[in-house]
Amino acid sequence: MELGLRGKAALITGGSKGIGFETAVQLTQEGAQVAICGRNEEALKAAAARILERTGAEVFYLAADVTKEEDCRRFVEAAAERFGRLDIVVNNAGTSAAKPFEQVDAAAWQQDLDLKLFGAIHISKHAIAHLRRAGGGAIVNVTASMAKTPLASSLPTTVSRAAGMALTKAMSKDLGPDNIRVNTVCIGLIRSDQIEKGWQASAPEKSWEEYARDPKHGVPLGRIGDTEEAAKVITFLVSDAASYVSGTSVNIDGGKAGAL
Structure with a gap:
């Protein structure tokens, strides 16, 4: 199957390891130009070297903290300047934070929302103009299958991820007329x-x-599951092979979720 990714330009947050890293590998192997960001410049440098070793292609990397809107803007603009276009956004940055409700203080709520929800909001906001100029594109927000059926002691992650799912659906409605597709992958137990x-x-x-x-x-x-398995689904969703898929969620959890 031809995915139609050759020559496309993609940016991935949280790209130095895990699902973000493997998605960068997959997109690069399909001929896309890829930019990755993360907070640790040394980790990004090492990731870029590993991608070069595996694929023979260079990726652009930039240290950026997606909890800060200015860092999001700086990353988007640097990637767009480097590649001359943007077609794909993968909002992957995040960590797992799971405690009982009464043990989550205000600072923890804010930190989680800033990272997982507002990071995706700010990256997407600054990327949209570039996607429009390219004639359209694709955004994938990485969320969690547990957000659909939260368990006890799963806060604040399940709430932040549920908000990310709602964001995905709303964005898909607003951006569809610009040929910008927006989907989410809901991650379950993936090696990390x-x-x-x-x-x-x-x-x-x-x-x-x-x-x-x-x-x-x-x-x-x-x-x-393995990170490569998640990355392949993301790669499909941002490709031309998924050109009529928007506003949906895909569980990548081996069937564990209690909801579709």
């Missing part, structure tokens, strides 16, 4: 630094394969 820490803390005697396939995770497909 946090999950690996849980593995080392709870079952260091097990191999990763054994831990990932432990029935206690409750994943119908029987295992924790």
